[in-house]
Amino acid sequence: MREHGLSKVLISEEEIAEIVGRLGREITDCYRDSDKELIVIGLLRGSFIFMADLVREIRHPMVTDFLTISSYGDHTESSGDVKVVMDLDESITDRDVLLVEDIIDTGHTFSKVVHMLRARAPASLRICTLLDKPSRRKVDVEIDFCGIEIPDEFVCGYGLDYAQKYRNVPYVGIYSGSTESAD
Numbered sequence: 001m002r003e004h005g006l007s008k009v010l011i012s013e014e015e016i017a018e019i020v021g022r023l024g025r026e027i028t029d030c031y032r033d034s035d036k037e038l039i040v041i042g043l044l045r046g047s048f049i050f051m052a053d054l055v056r057e058i059r060h061p062m063v064t065d066f067l068t069i070s071s072y073g074d075h076t077e078s079s080g081d082v083k084v085v086m087d088l089d090e091s092i093t094d095r096d097v098l099l100v101e102d103i104i105d106t107g108h109t110f111s112k113v114v115h116m117l118r119a120r121a122p123a124s125l126r127i128c129t130l131l132d133k134p135s136r137r138k139v140d141v142e143i144d145f146c147g148i149e150i151p152d153e154f155v156c157g158y159g160l161d162y163a164q165k166y167r168n169v170p171y172v173g174i175y176s177g178s179t180e181s182a183d
């Protein structure tokens with residue numbers, strides 16, 4: 001059944017599970033020869049559901065941590081102004097870091113976060129995103145593990161929101177309401 005406000009199922013629950021399984025295998029493979037513990041960092045709030053599923057598909061010792069940054073409240077395009085709302089608990093210096101994001105759109109948010117984390121001198125820093133909207137990119141972002149490319153549509157569900165709503169929807173759907181009047 002479709003949620004009111006979402007016009008179309010873009011990625012079903014079954015497809016999501018396949019994508020997450022494949023990403024888990026790619027990530028496991030990538031760190032196979034490393035005996036270091038991984039630190040997996042989720043960007044809140046959008047990544048929380050993806051992160052929960054993804055970490056269970058990665059077969060490597062890890063700790064998890066979360067970072068909350070503010071990018072764009074209820075608007076639908078980020079400004080590039082990024083503020084740390086809640087910082088990491090863990091130090092990432094000399095550690096293998098995997099940053100987990102729900103979607104990379106303009107790339108503004110992510111490039112700022114990556115820049116900030118690189119300054120803390122991790123041993124390695126890799127990026128995993130569930131969704132990629134390359135047609136909207138303004139800032140180059142190097143993605144190491146990409147779930148799926150999507151067209152230029154505003155999507156919700158599986159952690160992604162519009163005005164904090166729809167995060168609990170189990171699939172990714174296209175938002176059909178107006179994104180102009182929010183705030």
Ligand code: IMP
Nearest residue numbers: 046078104105106107108109154155160
């Ligand atoms: P960027 O800075 O433009 O790459 O924006 C990244 C952030 O914008 C993501 O972490 C999401 O929170 C949000 N975002 C971008 N596109 C969408 C979308 O289609 N649906 C929901 N949130 C989105």
Ligand code: MG
Nearest residue numbers: 046072160161
């Ligand atoms: Mg959001």
